[in-house]
Amino acid sequence: MSDTLGDHDATGLASLVRAGEVTPLELVDAAIDRIEAVDPQLNAVIHRRFDRARDEAARMRPGAVGAPFAGVPFLVKDIACHQAGEPFHEGMRFLRDRQWRAEGDSFLAARFRAAGLITVGRTNAPELGIVPTTEPAAYGATRNPWDRARSPGGSSGGSAAAVAAGLVPAAHANDGGGSIRIPASACGLVGLKPSRGRTSLGPDASFNAFVVCEHVLTRTVRDCAAFLDAVAGPMPGDPYTAPAPVRPWREEVGADPGRLRIGLMTSAPGKLAVVDPLCVVAAQDAAQVLETLGHHVEVAHPAALDLPDWAPHFMSLWSAGVALGLDGWSAATGDRIGAGDVEPLTWALAELARALPAPALLRSLDWLLKTTRLVAEWWQPADGRSGFDLLLTPTLAEPPVLLGTFDSPPENPLAGFMRAAAFTPFTPPFNVTGQPAISLPLAWTPDGLPLGVQLVAATGREDVLLRVAAQLEEIVPWLNRCPPISFGG
Secondary structure, eight states: OOOTGGSSSSHHHHHHTTTTTSOHHHHHHHHHHHHHHHHGGTTTTEEOOHHHHHHHHOOOOOOGGGSTTTTEEEEESSSSOOOOBBBBOOHHHHHHTTBBSSOOOOOOHHHHHTOOOOEEEEEOOGGGGOOOOOOOOTTTTOOOTTTBBOOOSSSOOOOOOOOHSSSSEEEEEEEESSHHHHHHHHHHHHEEEETTTSSSOTTOOGGGGGGGGEEEEEEHHHHHHHHHHHBBOOTTSSSSOOOOSSSSSGGGTTTTOOOEEEEEESSSSGGOOOOOOHHHHHHHHHHHHHHHHTTEEOOOGGGGGGGGTHHHHHHHHHHHHHHHHEEEEEEETSSSSOOSSSSSHHHHHHHHHOOOHHHHHHHHHHHHHHHHHHHHHGGGTTTOOOEEEEEEEEEESSOOTTTTTTTOOOOTTHHHHOOOOOOOTHHHHHHHHHHOOEEEOOOOOOSSSSEEEEEOOOOOOHHHHHHHHHHHHHHSTTTOOOOOSSTTO
């Protein structure tokens, strides 16, 4: 089974379990074999729960195979999605050194379990998910399976590297500024950031629910859709809820999207970053493919994306979230976190937030909410013309970067963070505005590195994204591409 696990996505493996062709224990053993063989080259899986996973697989009863992913091995990112009794460190030395374990399940962890998934481990992530790479001081760098010298992206880089290398067919990820889409692009995967409020961050998160979304990284569009069916939906007390779908998202895969009006944007918002020509060509080539599929593509994007104040206002909210996270962990552990307990960037961001007057933070929130409405108008009919259905952009402004690209000198801990902003100009705006966005592995550099292309839909229209993504997957297939570092590779 270890030799054939990579031939199937999660949906396919679940079908084998239901048909009795394979047992959950065989699948879990196969995933463990792969992790033990390949992960020493990647450093993607930092907490292993092999014995518990085997026990859960062996005890899975026949009735459980009605769950959509019964018996499928899975990995969980070590940020936000905590599991009762499991290590939960969020990339922090502070928690690692205290051997901190979660007391209970998040709502999302409970839904993953109800879907029949068997967690075999937790994946590496940067401290508090702050940067678009996965190089925490607590656990060291995760390496990209396409080139070990390069970053797999972040903050879901551990999950992305593991899925790309075939250790498991899918893995949990979350996205507060691109952290699903960035590693999807860097590792050649499908990465959907759902609409704001589509998946619950409860019972803990509150402020972060404004920008953070939970989902998974997969190799196929049908898995992306089926996982959304399994985990989406509001829970009591959620501050935001997304519009309910008209039918299961898995039924959108293969459905006719009709003829869509698509805007193409290849310059960074506000032209605040230089976009690598390879990334520009990737988006332009995708536009040509979409036109061959019958869609109308024109150079256009929401004008509000070019307003000058995005960066400072987003920075206010982002740094406030870091300070809130440190204060929360201080309270949870009973130990006050100081500058020596976290990475210099983490402390610098928290200090920025603590120096910010409360009215200034509210002004930033107010500005971003007003700008959200301006961006949303682009998708609506106006002036006798139909609104746009999709926005097409590069996912990133550069191909996968070398590890260490976002390091900072001691005297300027924010330098790497600012450098990271030039790498990711296309992803954070849609965390602020709440639209769903998906990265698809549609292009490759001449030396074989993946380049993602991003599609953004109106709020609540994951159905449109999945229909078009499935069209593109059929005409520009990517499943036959395998990184040099993978099981059997």
